[in-house]
Amino acid sequence: xxxxxxxxxxxxxxxxxxxxxxxxxxxxxxxxxxxxxxxxxxxxxxxxxxxxxxxxxxxxxxxxxxxxxxxxxxxxxxxxxxxxxxxxxxxxxxxxxxxxxxxxxxxxxxxxxxxxxxxxxxxxxxxxxxxxxxxxxxxxxxxxxxxxxxxx
Numbered sequence: 001x002x003x004x005x006x007x008x009x010x011x012x013x014x015x016x017x018x019x020x021x022x023x024x025x026x027x028x029x030x031x032x033x034x035x036x037x038x039x040x041x042x043x044x045x046x047x048x049x050x051x052x053x054x055x056x057x058x059x060x061x062x063x064x065x066x067x068x069x070x071x072x073x074x075x076x077x078x079x080x081x082x083x084x085x086x087x088x089x090x091x092x093x094x095x096x097x098x099x100x101x102x103x104x105x106x107x108x109x110x111x112x113x114x115x116x117x118x119x120x121x122x123x124x125x126x127x128x129x130x131x132x133x134x135x136x137x138x139x140x141x142x143x144x145x146x147x148x149x150x151x152x
Contacts, residue, residue: 040121042110045093047125051133054106057095061112061121068113069096074105074126103132 046057054071061067069087070079087096098108106128112121 042112042121042123044110044123044125047108047128049101049106049128049130051131052099052101052103054098054101054108054128054130055095056108056110056125057093058110058123059093063114063120064112065115066113067094067096068111069098070109070111071098071101072107072109073102074107079107079109101130103130106130 040062042061043059044056045059046055048055056069067087069082071082072079082096082098086099087094094110096108096110098106107124107126108128109122109124111119114120
């Protein structure tokens, strides 16, 4: 009996450690969410920039079989389409993430596409401010012993 209890406890501990090591997971992410009803247009729930990334979240669109998401830097004319794995369904909302962005202002666009491949709705979010991530630290410091970027 002791062995089984230890095994269960170690499994719970491992799960807790995994959850706490996920960088974007927070207590608010685990809280119950309001279910959004599907509409006939793209309704942006949230759009924001962060460290070298930007995201857009929207409510489901009635009749949409898939979504396409795009990102472009302010001052440029063409959007870059995001890969499908960066567009995810969370049940009550959808989310797309653009990663590896340089600092600056960006726009993101979402297209809802029906089963025939026709765009049935689209929405653009502008003015998403993306910041550079400061990677300074002991490995990159001028005070580093070896000055090679090695270390932690």
